[in-house]
Amino acid sequence: MRERDLMLLHYITGIGILVFGSIHVATIFFTYPFQDTIWETTLRFDSIPYAVLPVYRNALLAASLFGLLLCTTVHAMNGLRSIITELVGARKRWVEALLFAVGVFLLVYGTRTILIAHSLV
Amino acid sequence: MVEKVKFKVFRYRPEDGGKGFYKEYEVPVKKGMTILDGLIYIKENIDPTLSVRYSCRMAICGSCGVRVNSLETLACHTQVLELKRRVIRVEPMRNYPLVKDLVTDMTPLFRKQKALMTWLIRQDNVEQENPTKQYLQSEEELERYLQFTYCIQCGLCYSACPVVSTFPDFYGPQPLMKAYRYYADSRDEGGEERVRLVDRFEGVWRCHFAGSCSAVCPKGVDPALAIQLLRRSALKG
């Protein structure tokens, strides 16, 4: 892909993260047990098993979560590519291949988690 | 009133190799005296082996770029007492091959300018060499690029750029700014060709808007602005 298209994708996925990330945070924030604050139940990991997960049993939320996964993976791998290339001082094929592989793994593994959490598989 | 200020000057002799070292000189300083005056004082009175490059001594020729206390500046445009320091560190610019002491080789800057064709491009060469009429510009058309014509090619921005430091193939602020200067000129017919030249991995995409170029430019040129405007054109495709 041309550098221009990659960077255009970087900006678009950045905005995508903003949108889907807001939904993601709002899900955690507004949905589950309001004993104290929702941060406490989710961030401290001391809620009941699958505390957050039932919330995700919604195909639309699953889709938005997948959107977040996709955008973040593309954005993060492209950002790291830029930083590592500039750090090494030259373009390296192995850097790009490695980041591509990591990205594919994150996408596959993350999608699996989303599908299981939504009881879709 | 005369004050004593310590100049800590970077020294490097190519025949000795190595990394170079700092040498300290005591310089008597009066109000109005510039870093360049101080360096010339050292050369004339203390150590004639010190090499400095300068010409106009009035911030016009762009020969005397150095780093003073870790900030790029024209030696002739910086007054010693305004720095309000007892010790002043003077180093050569970064991102250029070192020739000797404070003198750097500016070739990379000029080579990159050439690669970006930083001159007026016209399709009709005959007319360009022997124009048959005037090519008028409106005030507005002039304002679009005028700021970028103030550049004196001192190369300070190129030295301050963190991307050039880490990734030397990057075209750098001054050459890209110069490319935009012609791109924005209503008389220029480079157009798409110019965008194609900067739309490369080493081109506008490597700029992360760290703004160090515009922060140090002694002429208020704002290369960072030119690069963003150039990138805007490249994004439009």
Add this chain to the structure above:
Amino acid sequence: MLARGVSRSSVIQSLKVMLIPGRYGLERWSYVLQRVSGVVVSLYFIAHVLETGNFVGGITVWSVPDYSFAERAYEETVKLLKNPIFDAGLAVVGFLVALHTINGIRLVLAHFGFSLGRPRRPEPFSPPPSFSSKQRALFWLSISLAVFALLYTLDSLMKVFRP
């Protein structure tokens, strides 16, 4: 190619240039912070995908497991993650995400040529048009929201600001 004759810096030298803003001002700080936050949040993202993967049973599980297995996997992951170091880490990530996001919006605007000043005749002592007040305001907004996110997360996790 273009860098013929210039010796490439070592990775250590380059790291210094990337991490030390020096005296170049606000925009250079933004460059350093955007990079650091980008890398740290990316690492967090990778860890987050692995960790949520463990919540549902780890890499060997590829369909919905039975409840008792899920409960055990969940408890094990909770045990691993529930400690003050991860809590503090999460507060830092909250800070960096808020910073990176708002500063990211600022950079998207700048890269597309919006919110910058127009080219104008240089005048002594006036800042470059690209360091516009809109751009500066967005930068400080990102810092403010980042600090808010940090305090809020710390408060939720450790009840530092509550009696």
